[in-house]
Amino acid sequence: MSSDRAALDRAIERGEEEGGSVEFKERLTKDVHLADGRLESLAAQLRHRVLSGDGEATYVVGVTDDGGIAGIGPEAFTETMDVLSLLSEEAGAHIDDVQTWAVSPGDDGADRGVVGVATVREGTVLDTDDEHIVVGTAGHVDHGKSTLVGSLVTGHADDGQGGTRAFLDVQPHEVERGLSADLSYGVYGFDAGGRPVRMDNPDRKSDRAEVVRESDRLVSFVDTVGHEPWLRTTIRGLVGQKLDYGLLVVAADDGPTKTTREHLGILLATELPTIVAVTKCDAVGDERVQEVEREVERLLRGAERTPLSVARHGVEAAIEEIDRTVVPMVRTSAVTMEGLPVLDRLFERLPKTGGDDGEFAMYVDRTYNVTGVGAVASGTVKSGTVEAGDELLLGPMSDGSFREVEVRSIEMHYHRVDEARAGRIVGIALKGVREADVRRGMALLPRDAEPRAVREFEAEVMVLNHPTRIGDGYEPVVHLETVSEAATFHPEGGQLLPGDTGRTRVRFKFHPYLVEEGQRFVFREGRSKGVGTVTSIEPE
Structure with a gap:
């Protein structure tokens, strides 16, 4: 629930007026507002509000026609958001953000519920008929993993102090909505011509949504932790997601460490096709870079893997040869941008490996509770497809049973989608279960499945x-x-x-x-x- 009421105060101060972009609603119900042709008229009204606001409208829910704070109960708020979502779809728009605030109790001390502000934006929900590869990153702390990814997704050179890394630090505000499903800590893409589509500022939800919307091919990076004490988190990142490739970083100034060997062992043991990026090549001489490359090659050969130097053999050979036994190696520097165009070419052309056309299945990685939406389960779709409105099974519960739930909505990288397929990192809002009853390790399956x-x-x-x-x-x-x-x-x-x-x-x-x-x-x-x-x- 939001604490800063600035958005609410601004909307009420602007007021609801003819030709404006603000609409006051005490509540919306399916029986009243979707019956007898009202859907079409209300959708037209919503479309008018969106156009008046240059592509954005604000709906204040839980207030009277004159902007007085009335409050609305959680169930009524949920139904209101469902109706507003249907109206938005009819009007060629979508709900982009929802904020809520508790209403002070009345004189009798009774709970008055919440008041909310929904931002509706022009444009329908995202079509995800694009390829989407998911890359798990690994490597010792301070070897430049986050800095390298930060430069890849923004196209900005690092300042030598890890400046681009700051974009990728996970902060509490990044999950304020809960529905972002931002398991990946970076995303960029490529358009139909193979040109990179990057974010100027990954901290802005709009930048990430724009990349998803404009790209024909997406690349998501799943973060892992370089510190030895958090190896468990690294394993969760590499084993718990449906990854297509691994990206192991080794700093040229430090060389392979015990943690490097641990992470490489996990990547290879899970049979994940892997690329090794030798980072910080600007910080040392060429002889040192060659020495580190030889150390990495010895490690790979000791694990019965074949190293392939991209500088020597080329990108085409790397794309053709990469598999569970051949490991391409790339020299990089986030400061000089050396090697980043090579990684761009690899990620733009590498085939997806994690596709699965079987029945839908997703293991839950994180759970959230979003006011007005309810329980949200996020994770990577393991197989099949899932659509809004699907009836699923969730479990097992502590007693081994599976509970029937319904998909209220799906989001990917801060953008709502109609469906999600294998390999997508998504958040699924669920109807029929409390967030407290959902835990990591549970699975979502089709309703007619017979799981054990x-x-x-x-x-x-x-x-x-x-x-x-x-x-x-x-x-x-x-x-x-x-x-x-x-x-x-x-x-x-x-x-x-x-x-x-x-x-x-x-x-x-x-x-x-x-x-x-x-x-x-x-x-x-x-x-x-x-x-x-x-x-x-x-x-x-």
């Missing part, structure tokens, strides 16, 4: 690092899709040693989840890490 909640499963695992042996009852954290849950391991034969590959039974300690055969996961506990593949499941 799983507490235990069998897996084939590889121990990447462990100081001693893994015995019966070993308790790591398992990262599978967006699930991050403590589990117990019960290895076949009683133990697993570092470097071993073997079978184990895995049991979640606290909640059941949707687990399917063939899914890959990462497990960790302290300095111990490993990867696995689900081989069979045991329904709850």
Whole structure:
């Protein structure tokens, strides 16, 4: 709920007048305002307001015709927003933003609900028939990951002090609406001619929405954390999203570190096609850059991967050869912009790898509650498509059951969309559930699906690092899709040693989840890490 009432005060001060862009409504109801042809007349009125405001209209809800604060209950506000959304669509517009404020109680102390301001903008909801690749970034802290991405998405050279990084720092205000689903910390695109479409200021919602609207192809970057203590967050970013590619940064002045090796191991273990960007090449001489490249090449060959120098072999070769075994390497500098045009050409032409035309499925990564909208689940669509109005199943709940919900609306990068397909990072507003009942690791599925909640499963695992042996009852954290849950391991034969590959039974300690055969996961506990593949499941 918004605290600064400036937007509300400005709208009431401007007032509702003939030919103006402000409209006062105490409430809108489906039975009254969508019946007997009123939809057409109200849509025409809305269109007039939008045109009067040069493409933007303001609807103040919960006020009387003269601007007096009346207040409106949460359910009535939700219905009002539903009706306003339908009117906007009819008028060739869309709701761009909603702010709400609590109304002071009356003399009798009764709750008077809220008053809200909805901004309606010209233009229908976004058509997402474009390709959209999602890139997971990784690398040691201070190796220039955020700075590199900041320069890519803005086209601005860095000042040598990490200035472009500041655009990508995640602040609380970035999720003030809750419906942004901004899992990615940067987005840019390419138009029909292959020319980059960038943001001048990624902190502005309008800039991001403009990139999404103008691009024929989108590139989203999913952030990970470079600090060693937050490796869990990095794993969540790399395993929990439906990524197409990995981008590992290695600073030329520092070279590969322990964290670099950890992140590379996770990228390769999850079989994600990966690009290595050697950053900060302006800060050292050519001999040092070559030395770091040789170190990275040794790391890759040690992991049975083939490094491919883009400078030596060209972009065409990188696009043709990149896969789970061939890793292109690019020299970059966010200060001189060296290598960034090469990355542009790669991202503009690399094929999408994460497409899936099966039934809709999405694992929940974050949840929000938005006043007037309700519960919002955000994540990356794993497969299939989802549309506004679809009836879905959400779960499993703590008891293993799945609850019926309805898709109220969908947003992607601050822009409302009619539907979302596999690989899209979206926020889905849900009807029929409280935000408190939605948690990360749950899944959204078609209503006619017959999902089974799983507490235990069998897996084939590889121990990447462990100081001693893994015995019966070993308790790591398992990262599978967006699930991050403590589990117990019960290895076949009683133990697993570092470097071993073997079978184990895995049991979640606290909640059941949707687990399917063939899914890959990462497990960790302290300095111990490993990867696995689900081989069979045991329904709850």
